[in-house]
Amino acid sequence: MSNMSNMSNITPVDITVTSAYQTKFGELWDKSLYDLIAETIHGVLKNSSLEKKDIEIVYFANKMASQACDQNHISAIINQILGTQVPVIRIEAACASGGVAVSQACLALESGKYKRALIIGAEKMTDLPVDQISYDLMHAASQQERDAGLTFVGLYALLAKKYLITFDATEKDLALPSAKNHKHAQSNPKAQFPFEISVEKIMASPLVADPIRLLHCSPITDGAAAVIIEKNKNNKNKIKIVASAQAGDTLALSQRETLTTLPATTHSAQIAYTQAGISPQDISFAEIHDCFSIAEILAVEDLGFCKKGTGFRAMRNGDFSMGGACPVNISGGLKACGHPVGATGVKQIVEIVTQLQNPTHTKLKKPLVGLAHNIGGTGGTAVIHILTK
Amino acid sequence: MSNMSNMSNITPVDITVTSAYQTKFGELWDKSLYDLIAETIHGVLKNSSLEKKDIEIVYFANKMASQACDQNHISAIINQILGTQVPVIRIEAACASGGVAVSQACLALESGKYKRALIIGAEKMTDLPVDQISYDLMHAASQQERDAGLTFVGLYALLAKKYLITFDATEKDLALPSAKNHKHAQSNPKAQFPFEISVEKIMASPLVADPIRLLHCSPITDGAAAVIIEKNKNNKNKIKIVASAQAGDTLALSQRETLTTLPATTHSAQIAYTQAGISPQDISFAEIHDCFSIAEILAVEDLGFCKKGTGFRAMRNGDFSMGGACPVNISGGLKACGHPVGATGVKQIVEIVTQLQNPTHTKLKKPLVGLAHNIGGTGGTAVIHILTK
Numbered sequence: 059m060s061n062m063s064n065m066s067n068i069t070p071v072d073i074t075v076t077s078a079y080q081t082k083f084g085e086l087w088d089k090s091l092y093d094l095i096a097e098t099i100h101g102v103l104k105n106s107s108l109e110k111k112d113i114e115i116v117y118f119a120n121k122m123a124s125q126a127c128d129q130n131h132i133s134a135i136i137n138q139i140l141g142t143q144v145p146v147i148r149i150e151a152a153c154a155s156g157g158v159a160v161s162q163a164c165l166a167l168e169s170g171k172y173k174r175a176l177i178i179g180a181e182k183m184t185d186l187p188v189d190q191i192s193y194d195l196m197h198a199a200s201q202q203e204r205d206a207g208l209t210f211v212g213l214y215a216l217l218a219k220k221y222l223i224t225f226d227a228t229e230k231d232l233a234l235p236s237a238k239n240h241k242h243a244q245s246n247p248k249a250q251f252p253f254e255i256s257v258e259k260i261m262a263s264p265l266v267a268d269p270i271r272l273l274h275c276s277p278i279t280d281g282a283a284a285v286i287i288e289k290n291k292n293n294k295n296k297i298k299i300v301a302s303a304q305a306g307d308t309l310a311l312s313q314r315e316t317l318t319t320l321p322a323t324t325h326s327a328q329i330a331y332t333q334a335g336i337s338p339q340d341i342s343f344a345e346i347h348d349c350f351s352i353a354e355i356l357a358v359e360d361l362g363f364c365k366k367g368t369g370f371r372a373m374r375n376g377d378f379s380m381g382g383a384c385p386v387n388i389s390g391g392l393k394a395c396g397h398p399v400g401a402t403g404v405k406q407i408v409e410i411v412t413q414l415q416n417p418t419h420t421k422l423k424k425p426l427v428g429l430a431h432n433i434g435g436t437g438g439t440a441v442i443h444i445l446t447k
Numbered sequence: 448m449s450n451m452s453n454m455s456n457i458t459p460v461d462i463t464v465t466s467a468y469q470t471k472f473g474e475l476w477d478k479s480l481y482d483l484i485a486e487t488i489h490g491v492l493k494n495s496s497l498e499k500k501d502i503e504i505v506y507f508a509n510k511m512a513s514q515a516c517d518q519n520h521i522s523a524i525i526n527q528i529l530g531t532q533v534p535v536i537r538i539e540a541a542c543a544s545g546g547v548a549v550s551q552a553c554l555a556l557e558s559g560k561y562k563r564a565l566i567i568g569a570e571k572m573t574d575l576p577v578d579q580i581s582y583d584l585m586h587a588a589s590q591q592e593r594d595a596g597l598t599f600v601g602l603y604a605l606l607a608k609k610y611l612i613t614f615d616a617t618e619k620d621l622a623l624p625s626a627k628n629h630k631h632a633q634s635n636p637k638a639q640f641p642f643e644i645s646v647e648k649i650m651a652s653p654l655v656a657d658p659i660r661l662l663h664c665s666p667i668t669d670g671a672a673a674v675i676i677e678k679n680k681n682n683k684n685k686i687k688i689v690a691s692a693q694a695g696d697t698l699a700l701s702q703r704e705t706l707t708t709l710p711a712t713t714h715s716a717q718i719a720y721t722q723a724g725i726s727p728q729d730i731s732f733a734e735i736h737d738c739f740s741i742a743e744i745l746a747v748e749d750l751g752f753c754k755k756g757t758g759f760r761a762m763r764n765g766d767f768s769m770g771g772a773c774p775v776n777i778s779g780g781l782k783a784c785g786h787p788v789g790a791t792g793v794k795q796i797v798e799i800v801t802q803l804q805n806p807t808h809t810k811l812k813k814p815l816v817g818l819a820h821n822i823g824g825t826g827g828t829a830v831i832h833i834l835t836k
Binding site: 067069114115121124125128129130131133134135136137138142143144145146147148149150151152158161162165166168169170171172194196197198199200201204304305306307308309310313321322325434435438439 | 456458503504510513514517518519520522523524525526527531532533534535536537538539540541547550551554555557558559560561583585586587588589590593693694695696697698699702710711714823824827828
């Protein structure tokens with residue numbers, strides 16, 4: 059499947075992040091999708107010296123508005139809020155919608171046609187009945203897998219089973235990312251679940267799809283996030299995007315050659331490291347797509363933070379905890395900060411910008427380099443951004 | 448609302464169209480959305496000297512797959528068909544999805560990161576019950592308008608009423624675009640309705656929303672279209688995209704200052720003409736978004752082909768018929784060729800490429816310059832492309 063000979067997008071990236079904003083993530087029953095969008099636009103402009111009229115193009119990431127709000131054409135609502143007539147492009151790429159929106163906005167600036175882009179990711183999920191949400195989320199999996207009765211937790215359970223068998227990891231190892239991410243979330247005021255959960259409690263939570271338990275799973279969340287990016291700014295002391303890479307893969311796991319790697323992650327990582335001119339060991343901290351805890355274990359390996367089959371050992375060692383070699387999901391990740399699907403990829407960028415501006419931990423590897431890893435489905439889409447100061 | 452001071456995307460466009468393909472449009476009950484996508488990929492590659500592995504990035508325009516096929520993550524299915532891991536970006540912008548996908552692909556090439564992009568627009572609509580299709584299409588209108596009981600034909604009926612009153616046009620004038628487009632469709636083997644319909648028959652068709660009648664409306668259609676575009680090719684005798692512009696507007700008509708103009712069209716047209724360095728009078732022929740016949744009358748005025756309030760007179764005069772000053776909708780337009788919503792904007796480009804290669808009419812203004820005009824909703828989004836040889 060690999061197509062590395064065709065790796066044309068390895069030219070360097072040099073984009074400045076001017077502003078970032080995130081709403082509280084959680085069950086926001088008193089806020090509509092439009093309220094969340096309006097709040098992020100207001101917030102991201104307030105955090106900058108820009109006005110509405112300064113925005114030249116907008117990318118809007120959202121997966122479920124058609125089902126959750128009976129509304130598809132939100133691009134026009136965004137122009138209504140901004141009071142502009144700028145192009146607004148709605149991006150839908152399952153749970154990678156946010157990451158794809160950021161990478162498309164980078165392309166728009168690199169084209170030279172636009173100097174300043176606003177990226178908004180927003181999702182309103184908790185108003186829908188759980189059965190409908192589950193059904194609608196499965197629109198991002200293959201028909202064959204759904205016909206076989208598989209859900210996303212079932213698909214990731216297949217990956218987890220294969221991983222445990224292949225690398226002699228234990229069920230306890232599957233609890234480690236969740237426990238770590240909840241611990242990290244304690245200091246994130248925007249997190250949906252900002253409290254600790256012990257490994258024991260995680261291991262005692264109900265099995266959903268063997269070996270995946272309830273507390274290995276990211277939640278259903280409402281929330282939004284936004285960033286403004288610019289080209290040709292004086293880059294001194296500014297936060298920069300130095301890599302932006304997207305790769306794809308087959309939709310169905312049954313079409314893959316491996317179940318212990320997500321090739322879209324390895325492929326996009328290779329492009330991103332080449333763009334940035336760095337190696338995985340240069341990354342100071344990362345926001346990783348931990349939709350299920352096994353996803354984080356696969357990702358730290360696929361991103362090259364440690365060798366294939368050793369992610370769970372590095373996790374045991376605390377390498378990805380605060381104070382470790384490369385803290386992962388300082389925000390709490392999808393598990394504890396929450397996972398409003400269209401917003402997640404944008405929120406990862408917001409979190410990295412926040413850490414680059416005011417690191418919550420003084421022991422981070424210098425120079426500060428943050429990586430965001432956003433996945434759609436079971437790796438049918440992967441997007442990686444690398445930011446530095 | 449206008450934001451022309453912010454018109455940053457007026458730099459020239461220079462993109463080569465390498466290949467184009469369109470499936471038959473119609474009620475294709477023996478074909479799935481995936482069949483249509485596979486056929487266009489096969490067809491557009493066969494019409495070129497390229498192979499699957501030559502495609503570096505894909506833009507996929509679709510509005511309704513989530514509702515019509517319970518499938519959102521088609522980007523991964525496209526990689527499965529291509530056997531690649533390239534970025535595939537799904538674009539949804541109501542009925543302007545295809546035009547937005549083409550314009551985003553142009554940006555991707557202009558960024559210098561990609562040399563060759565495939566754009567696919569596909570929609571499978573006729574499998575759904577008509578009530579559901581109507582409801583789902585309304586996801587592209589504002590909640591307030593829907594709460595008031597308005598449908599798209601109702602919204603366009605408001606525009607039509609206002610037009611007839613303001614400019615002293617007659618109900619017969621509303622029949623002229625439909626009659627012309629059906630006449631044009633006779634020579635298009637891909638058209639859904641390739642036969643003539645008389646003005647009398649159109650005027651005798653049932654009223655749907657006064658003054659709009661059934662035969663003023665574009666149909667529900669299945670179909671797909673694709674183009675491959677390239678950068679930095681030897682442009683001699685090649686077909687080029689010389690302008691690519693998108694503009695937005697409010698979602699609701701109630702927020703607009705005028706009902707006799709779609710400002711997103713005038714705004715994007717101004718950018719497109721500036722990019723191409725031409726005036727409206729230089730256009731040889733155009734594919735225009737005639738979702739309802741009033742939309743074509745508004746558009747020929749908003750695009751500057753004639754003065755505001757004179758479009759119906761120019762139509763009476765035959766200016767937009769084959770043999771006229773600027774034939775509009777040689778393909779048959781949305782009315783007679785069909786309107787598979789996500790495919791329409793891409794099919795417009797395919798049609799213009801076809802006409803530039805082998806003009807069906809020898810009296811076209813020289814040099815040959817074709818314009819494509821794609822609208823989302825009631826003008827919340829507008830996209831314009833200009834092509835020449």
